[in-house]
Amino acid sequence: MFRNFKMVPCVVFGRGSFNQLDDILAEKRKGSNSWLVFLVDDVFKESALRDRIPAKSSDLFLWVNVDDEPKTIYVDDLTNQVKAFTKGSMDRLPGGVIGIGGGSTMDLAKAVALMLKNPGSSADYQGWDLIENPAVYHVGVPTLSGTGGEVSRTTVLTGPEKKLGINSDYTVFDQLVLDPELLAGAPQDQRFYTGMDCYIHCVESLTGTYLNTFSQSYGEKALDLCREVFLDKGPDSDDKLMMASYFGGMSIAYSQVGACHALSYGLSFVLGLHHGIGNCIAFDHLEEFYPQGVAEFRKMMEKHDIRLPRNIVAGVESHKLEKMIDVSLILEPLWDNALGPDWKSIMTRDKIRELYQKM
Amino acid sequence: MFRNFKMVPCVVFGRGSFNQLDDILAEKRKGSNSWLVFLVDDVFKESALRDRIPAKSSDLFLWVNVDDEPKTIYVDDLTNQVKAFTKGSMDRLPGGVIGIGGGSTMDLAKAVALMLKNPGSSADYQGWDLIENPAVYHVGVPTLSGTGGEVSRTTVLTGPEKKLGINSDYTVFDQLVLDPELLAGAPQDQRFYTGMDCYIHCVESLTGTYLNTFSQSYGEKALDLCREVFLDKGPDSDDKLMMASYFGGMSIAYSQVGACHALSYGLSFVLGLHHGIGNCIAFDHLEEFYPQGVAEFRKMMEKHDIRLPRNIVAGVESHKLEKMIDVSLILEPLWDNALGPDWKSIMTRDKIRELYQKM
Numbered sequence: 001m002f003r004n005f006k007m008v009p010c011v012v013f014g015r016g017s018f019n020q021l022d023d024i025l026a027e028k029r030k031g032s033n034s035w036l037v038f039l040v041d042d043v044f045k046e047s048a049l050r051d052r053i054p055a056k057s058s059d060l061f062l063w064v065n066v067d068d069e070p071k072t073i074y075v076d077d078l079t080n081q082v083k084a085f086t087k088g089s090m091d092r093l094p095g096g097v098i099g100i101g102g103g104s105t106m107d108l109a110k111a112v113a114l115m116l117k118n119p120g121s122s123a124d125y126q127g128w129d130l131i132e133n134p135a136v137y138h139v140g141v142p143t144l145s146g147t148g149g150e151v152s153r154t155t156v157l158t159g160p161e162k163k164l165g166i167n168s169d170y171t172v173f174d175q176l177v178l179d180p181e182l183l184a185g186a187p188q189d190q191r192f193y194t195g196m197d198c199y200i201h202c203v204e205s206l207t208g209t210y211l212n213t214f215s216q217s218y219g220e221k222a223l224d225l226c227r228e229v230f231l232d233k234g235p236d237s238d239d240k241l242m243m244a245s246y247f248g249g250m251s252i253a254y255s256q257v258g259a260c261h262a263l264s265y266g267l268s269f270v271l272g273l274h275h276g277i278g279n280c281i282a283f284d285h286l287e288e289f290y291p292q293g294v295a296e297f298r299k300m301m302e303k304h305d306i307r308l309p310r311n312i313v314a315g316v317e318s319h320k321l322e323k324m325i326d327v328s329l330i331l332e333p334l335w336d337n338a339l340g341p342d343w344k345s346i347m348t349r350d351k352i353r354e355l356y357q358k359m
Numbered sequence: 360m361f362r363n364f365k366m367v368p369c370v371v372f373g374r375g376s377f378n379q380l381d382d383i384l385a386e387k388r389k390g391s392n393s394w395l396v397f398l399v400d401d402v403f404k405e406s407a408l409r410d411r412i413p414a415k416s417s418d419l420f421l422w423v424n425v426d427d428e429p430k431t432i433y434v435d436d437l438t439n440q441v442k443a444f445t446k447g448s449m450d451r452l453p454g455g456v457i458g459i460g461g462g463s464t465m466d467l468a469k470a471v472a473l474m475l476k477n478p479g480s481s482a483d484y485q486g487w488d489l490i491e492n493p494a495v496y497h498v499g500v501p502t503l504s505g506t507g508g509e510v511s512r513t514t515v516l517t518g519p520e521k522k523l524g525i526n527s528d529y530t531v532f533d534q535l536v537l538d539p540e541l542l543a544g545a546p547q548d549q550r551f552y553t554g555m556d557c558y559i560h561c562v563e564s565l566t567g568t569y570l571n572t573f574s575q576s577y578g579e580k581a582l583d584l585c586r587e588v589f590l591d592k593g594p595d596s597d598d599k600l601m602m603a604s605y606f607g608g609m610s611i612a613y614s615q616v617g618a619c620h621a622l623s624y625g626l627s628f629v630l631g632l633h634h635g636i637g638n639c640i641a642f643d644h645l646e647e648f649y650p651q652g653v654a655e656f657r658k659m660m661e662k663h664d665i666r667l668p669r670n671i672v673a674g675v676e677s678h679k680l681e682k683m684i685d686v687s688l689i690l691e692p693l694w695d696n697a698l699g700p701d702w703k704s705i706m707t708r709d710k711i712r713e714l715y716q717k718m
Contacts, residue, residue, distance in 0.1 A: 002373035004383060004534075009368040013573040013613065014361035024363060175363075180572070213539070213598035214372040217606065221580040239572035247576065254372065 002212075005253040006169040008140075008151055011176045015239070018179040021098075021141065022054035028095040028137055029056075037082050037094045039064050039109045041101030041143065047185065049143075053100065060085045060094070066104035069268055069275060072123040072159040075108060079115040079122070093117075096137040102186075102194065103147030103275065106140050110155040110171050113138035122166065123159040131168040139175040143182040145241045146194035146276065148201065148249025150176055156275070162330055163269040178246065180238040192230075192304050193276030195241055196297065198248040199226040200279050203293035204258030205251050208337040212254045219251035230300040258338030259289050259347070262331040263355060266324035271312060281308055285358050289338065313359045325352045361571075364612040365528040367499075367510055370535045374598070377500065377538040380457075381413035387454040387496055388415075396441050396453045398423050398468045400460030400502065406544065408502075412459065419444045419453070425463035428627055428634060431482040431518040434467060438474040438481075452476075455496040461545075461553065462506030462634065465499050469514040469530050472497035481525065482518040490527040499532040502541045504600045505553035505635065507560065507608025509535050515634070521689055522628040537605065539597040551589070551663050552635030554600055555656065557607035558585040559638050562652035563617030564610050567696040571613045578610035589659040617697030618648050618706070621690040622714060625683035630671060640667055644717050648697065672718045684711045 012020055025036060035058045042063040044050055055061045060082060068074075086092040093116055099109025113135035115122050125131055140150045149155075153172050154165030165171075183191070202223045205215060225244035229237050263286075264278040273281070280301075287294040301308070313321065329335075329352070335343040371379055384395060394417045401422040403409055414420045419441060427433075445451040452475055458468025472494035474481050484490055499509045508514075512531050513524030524530075542550070561578045564570060570578075584603035588596050622645075623637040632640070639660075646653040660667070672680065688694075688711070694702040 002371050002376045002379065004369050004371045004379070007366050007368050007370065009366050010363050011366065011573075011612075012361050012363045014571055017361045020361065020363070178573075212373055213595055213602050214370075214537075217580060217584060217599075217602040221576060225576065236572055240576075243572050243576040253370075 013178040033095040075111040075122040100141040102144030106149040107155040126164040140173040145245035146198040151249035183238040205255035215255040222247035256337035262334040266328035372537040392454040434470040434481040459500040461503030465508040466514040485523040498534040504604035505557040510608035542597040564614035574614040581606035615696035621693040625687035628686040
C-alpha cells in the first residue's frame with residue numbers, strides 16, 4: 001500500500017514573486033468570508049518587507065513570536081484570537097490564513113488554519129490522520145529554507161506531553177509563494193542550521209529502509225543542491241536553497257527521517273532547542289550511523305565557520321534526561337526507517353542515553 | 360510575472376500501486392454522478408491488464424485507438440459517446456474520467472474531461488487559457504513514460520488547421536497513479552522514442568532563455584535519470600524512467616521546449632508521425648543548436664540499436680512542405696525560448712525549409 005501523496009496544488013516561484021501575493025489572494029476576498037489572517041514572524045516588525053505585505057484594514061494581522069518552537073498552547077491562543085475576530089459566528093471564518101516566516105511560522109499558519117475548522121485543542125491532534133475537517137485555505141510564504149515544511153503534511157508542535165506533528169492531508173498548504181529574495185536577510189548561522197535540516201533529512205531518507213525511486217529522485221537532487229549551496233556557494237545560492245528545501249520536503253513522501261531527527265526532538269522538548277540547531281548537535285554524534293553524511297556535514301560547518309554548542313546535556317537532571325529518551329522513543333517510524341524492524345534491539349534506552357550524554 | 364503553477368494535487372507512486380486505483384475511485388462513486396468513464400489504449404485488449412481495470416457494469420468503458428495522434432474530431436466523438444451515455448442530462452455527467460495508456464491516451468482523457476464541461480468543439484480551445492469551466496475529475500495512469508503529459512497543463516491535439524495543445528490549469532489531472540510495473544510490456548523502440556521526448560525537452564528547456572532555478576532543478580535531475588536509464592540501464596530502469604518523465608514535465612513550469620519540438624509538430628501534422636519519433640528525427644539534425652545534447656542522444660541511439668527513418672521529407676509535395684513550415688512557425692514561444700527575442704531573423708522560412716529537407 002503506497003501513500004496517495006497530497007501535494008501543494010499551486011506554486012509560484014521566482015525572484016520578486018512576493019509582489020504577486022495580493023493578486024493571488026484577490027480570489028479569496030470575494031464572497032462572505034472576505035477577510036484574511038496574516039501570521040508574520042515578528043523579526044520583520046522593523047523590516048522593509050512589512051510595508052509590502054498586502055494586508056487590508058478588514059484583515060487580521062498578527063505578529064507571531066517564534067523564539068520558542070511552536071507550542072500547542074500558542075496555536076490554541078492564536079486560533080482563539082482569530083475566532084474572537086469573527087464575533088462568534090462560524091460563518092464569518094476568514095477566507096484564508098497566510099503565514100510569512102521560517103519553518104515555525106509555516107507550522108503556526110498550518111495549525112491555525114486546521115484548528116479554525118476542528119474543535120478542541122491542537123494537542124488533541126498530534127499524531128497521524130486525526131484531523132476530521134479540511135482546513136481554511138492557507139498560504140505559505142517562506143523566508144528561511146530547509147525544513148521542507150512548505151510542502152509537508154505535518155505541522156510540528158510541542159504539546160504538554162510530546163513534540164509531535166499534526167500529520168494530515170489537510171495540513172498541506174493550498175498555495176506557496178517561493179521568492180528567493182526573501183531569504184536575503186536571514187542571519188548566517190540560522191540560515192546554516194535551517195539549511196542543514198534539509199541536508200540531514202535527505203541523508204536520513206536516502207540511507208533509510210523506506211525509500212523508493214520517487215523519494216530517491218527528490219532526495220538526491222536536494223542533496224546535490226545543498227552541496228552547491230554550502231560547499232560551492234556559487235551564484236543563485238538562495239534560489240537553490242529554496243529548491244533544495246522544496247525537493248527535500250517532497251522526498252519525504254515515500255520515506256522518513258531517521259535517527260538524527262528522533263534524537264533532535266528529545267533535545268528540543270527538554271532543552272527548548274530549535275529544530276535546526278538541535279539536528280546539527282545530534283548529527284555531529286551520529287558518525288556510526290551516517291559516516292559519509294557526517295563527514296560532509298563537518299566540511300560544510302568548517303566552510304561556514306560554524307561552532308556548535310558542546311556539553312549541553314552534561315548538566316541535565318536525570319529525570320529530564322529520561323524524558324528526553326521517552327520523547328525520542330515515541331518516534332517509532334523514524335527508528336524503523338533508520339535501523340529496520342529490529343531497531344529496538346539496537347536503539348535501547350541505554351544506547352540513546354549514551355548518545356545524549358556525548359552531546 | 361511568474362506563472363502560478365498548477366500541480367497534480369494527488370500522486371501515488373510505486374510498483375503495484377495500480378491495485379489501489381479502485382480504492383482511490385471509491386470516493387467518486389458516491390452521490391448522483393456515481394459512474395465513471397475509462398478510456399484505455401486498445402493495445403491492452405488482449406492483455407492481463409485488461410482484467411485488472413476496476414470498471415463496474417454501470418461505468419462506460421471505451422477502448423481508444425492511438426495509431427494516429429489524438430485529433431480534435433476524435434475527442435469530440437468520444438465526448439459525444441459519453442454525453443449519449445448520460446441520456447442528455449448534464450446532471451448525470453460522470454464522476455470521473457480515467458485514462459490508461461501512453462501520452463496520447465493521457466491527452467484524450469484530459470481533453471474529454473474538459474469537453475464534457477465546455478461547449479463546442481475541442482478545436483475551439485486549441486491555444487492558451489481559452490477553457491472557461493473546470494473539467495470533470497480526471498485520473499492519469501501512464502503505461503509509457505517520457506512525454507511529461509501526466510503533469511502538464513496541456514493536451515496536444517491535431518485540429519483541422521494546426522497541431523496545438525489546449526493549455527489550461529483545468530487540463531491538469533486531479534490524480535496520478537504511477538506504477539512502474541505498467542511500463543514492462545511496451546515495445547522497445549516505442550519506449551525509446553517516448554523516453555527521448557523527455558530527454559529532448561529537458562535539453563531544450565535547460566539551454567533555453569526562459570529557465571529559472573525551479574525548472575532547472577527538475578530538468579537537471581530528469582536528464583540525470585534519462586542517462587541512468589538509456590546509457591547505464593541499471594536496475595529500476597522503469598521506475599527511473601517514470602520519474603524522469605514526471606520531473607521533465609515539471610521542468611516545463613518555468614521554461615519551454617524549443618526548436619526540436621517546434622519542427623516535430625510540423626512533421627506530425629503533415630506526415631502523421633508520432634510525437635516521439637518525430638522529435639528524434641528532428642533532433643538528429645539540430646547539432647547546430649544543441650551540440651552536446653545531440654551527441655549524447657546519438658550514443659543512446661547506438662546503445663539501443665535504434666535506426667531512424669531517413670529522407671522522409673524528400674518526396675513531400677511543395678505545398679505540404681510549406682504547411683509544415685507554417686505549423687512550426689505558429690509555435691512562437693518555443694522559438695523565443697530556444698533562440699531569444701530575435702528568433703525571427705535566425706529561423707526564417709528558408710532556414711526551416713532547409714532543416715526539413717535534410718530529414
